[in-house]
Amino acid sequence: MHPAPSVIAFTTLSGLGFGLLAWLGIDATPPTGWTAFAFFAIAFALSVGGLISSTFHLGRPERAWKAFSQWRTSWLSREGVCAVAALVVMGLYAAALVFAGAHFALLGWLGAALSLGTVYTTSMIYAQLKTIPRWNTPLTCVLYLAYAITGGALLSGRVEIALVLLLVSAGLQILWWMQGDGAFSGRGTTMETATGLGSIGTVRSAAPPHTAPNYLVREFIHIIGRKHAQKLRVISIALMAVLPILLLLLPFSHMAAAVAVVSHIAGVAVSRWLFFAEAEHTVGLYYGAR
Amino acid sequence: MTSLPEKTEKKLGLVIDLDTCVGCHACVISCKGWNTENYGAPLSDQRPYGTDPMGTFLNRVHSYEVQPDSGQAQTVHFPKSCLHCEDAPCVTVCPTGASYKRSEDGIVLVNETDCIGCGLCAWACPYGARELDQAEGVMKKCTxxxxxxxxxxLPEVDREPACVRTCPAGARHFGDFADPESNVSKLTAERGGMDLMPELGTKPVNKYLPPRPKDAWDGEEDILAPFLTPVAEEPSGFLGWLDKQLSRLPGDGKTDS
Incomplete structure (x- = not known):
């Protein structure tokens, strides 16, 4: 799959932002006043910024509002509805904390649930696709939720919890990669089933329908991005988990914490690049590629 | 609405005969010709006369080489367009309701004024039947x-899809699969019409007829063959005399040896 920068930025940043909102929502002793303002500003900047960047890859961004209508069937529509609901509820919760110093715990829990619900609906957009076996697993949802909760813990300064969650996320990521590497061949979809010609023999693409790449080839067959996949996996785990863990184990300093956060975000972004670049779509089979 | 109809009255679709298709791409051209100036936005081209030309097409013809365990490989031309699946995954993923499957005849269409060009339906389609038009920013597909x-x-003879109407080999057939007596239902039954990627559960309406087994020549020679005049190895008569005289002249030593 083509790793569109807008989608990588969106899933990385909004996941982090909604993760932070979730932690702020369930906090029994949340910050108030200016401290609260700073935390919520970061959370909203990440989640709203991510949502806005996701509209950049639309062919017709001016009609994006229509995407709220099909929540009965479409995970993308559910994501939109859930995101707006989460932002509204958490906006009210944040306003009460910042301006009135009042803590409405129930509102916070509702907002936290909606925030994680948004991350879940995002992950289901990918996990539902049978055409991309690597994504088509409940583990994709677990991984997205784990990243959101981990990043949120890190951003909200929950050091002990973040240490555990960083390890859990790294483990889940490695598990997801291991499962994903065999997913396509495990599905049994081949050039022979794609063409129905398997009963005659083995199929080879002799001539593609067009001489230069078209939308399908550009969107679904992105082989160049996989070239350094193994190295990028190591870099991703190192930046996402190993370096932040080491920095958090040092005596606390704001500088080390900031570097840990930046490193974690960079590691998640690398993992998201691979999420798309390594994903193989069944349409590639018609071109004799994956 | 992006929920699929439980049942459609008709199941309109195509039968594509892989035995008959000669790979001429006439269906591709007539499809583009009709659909660029009729229903919906035109099918745009990018850099049509430059390097890397690209454009939106609703129908494409692949060519494959199929190698059996023994014997000669076989070339199969393979036209591919929307299969108008009964369980169309492209429809249910649509966030705006732009994609829908008609309950009256089962045709899968895109309402282009509602399409936001997110591309998710193309991601959900296993067959590559949908292409995002680069100029219009909306999803295009076979209608x-x-x-x-x-x-x-239109005259009655023209009331069928442009690709079917134009196919010079008669490799494409249009009809109602819900009617067991229709031409397409009968063809599918007679020739063992097959689904593409049945394991993905999309239940395609369009069917593909497999190529018929090829004739083999293994040692079979006509019984009259020995009585046929053998082809002369050496020229005789006037040509033989001419050959002899010409061979005496110098100058063709290089090619002779």
């Missing part, structure tokens, strides 16, 4: 020429 098949302004 089964919905603006031809019911069009009373």
């Amino acid at each position: 089964l020429c919905v603006d031809r098949i019911y069009n009373e302004n």
Whole structure:
């Protein structure tokens, strides 16, 4: 799959932002006043910024509002509805904390649930696709939720919890990669089933329908991005988990914490690049590629 | 609405005969010709005369080489367009309701004024049947020429999809699969019409007829063959005399040896 920068930025940043909102929502002793303002500003900047960047890859961004209508069937529509609901509820919760110093715990829990619900609906957009076996697993949802909760813990300064969650996320990521590497061949979809010609023999693409790449080839067959996949996996785990863990184990300093956060975000972004670049779509089979 | 109809009255679709298709791409051209100036936005081209030309097409013809365990490989030309699946995954993923499957005839269409060009339906389609138009920013797909098949302004003979109407080999057939007596139902039954990627559960309406087994020549020679005049190895008569005289002249030593 083509790793569109807008989608990588969106899933990385909004996941982090909604993760932070979730932690702020369930906090029994949340910050108030200016401290609260700073935390919520970061959370909203990440989640709203991510949502806005996701509209950049639309062919017709001016009609994006229509995407709220099909929540009965479409995970993308559910994501939109859930995101707006989460932002509204958490906006009210944040306003009460910042301006009135009042803590409405129930509102916070509702907002936290909606925030994680948004991350879940995002992950289901990918996990539902049978055409991309690597994504088509409940583990994709677990991984997205784990990243959101981990990043949120890190951003909200929950050091002990973040240490555990960083390890859990790294483990889940490695598990997801291991499962994903065999997913396509495990599905049994081949050039022979794609063409129905398997009963005659083995199929080879002799001539593609067009001489230069078209939308399908550009969107679904992105082989160049996989070239350094193994190295990028190591870099991703190192930046996402190993370096932040080491920095958090040092005596606390704001500088080390900031570097840990930046490193974690960079590691998640690398993992998201691979999420798309390594994903193989069944349409590639018609071109004799994956 | 992006929920699929439980049942459609008709199941309109195509039968594509892989035995007959000669790979001429006439269906591709007639499809583009009809659909770029009729239903919906035109099918745009990018850099049509430059390097890396690219464009939106609703129908594409691949060519494959199929190698059996023993014997000669076989070339199969393979036209591919929307299969108008009964369980169309492209429809249910649509966030705006732009993609829908008609309950009356099962045709899968895109309402282009509602399409936001997110591309998720193309991601959900296993067959690559949907292409995002680069100029219009909306998703394009085969309409089964919905603006031809019911069009009373056209002569009756033209009320079928452009690709079917134009196919010079008669490799494409249009009809109603819900009717067991229709031409397409009968063809599918007679020739073992097959689904593409049945394991993905999309239940395609369009069917593909497999190539018929090829004739083999293994040692079979006509019984009259020995009585046929053998082809002369050496020229005789006038040509033989001419050959001899010409060979005496110097100058063809290089090619002779």
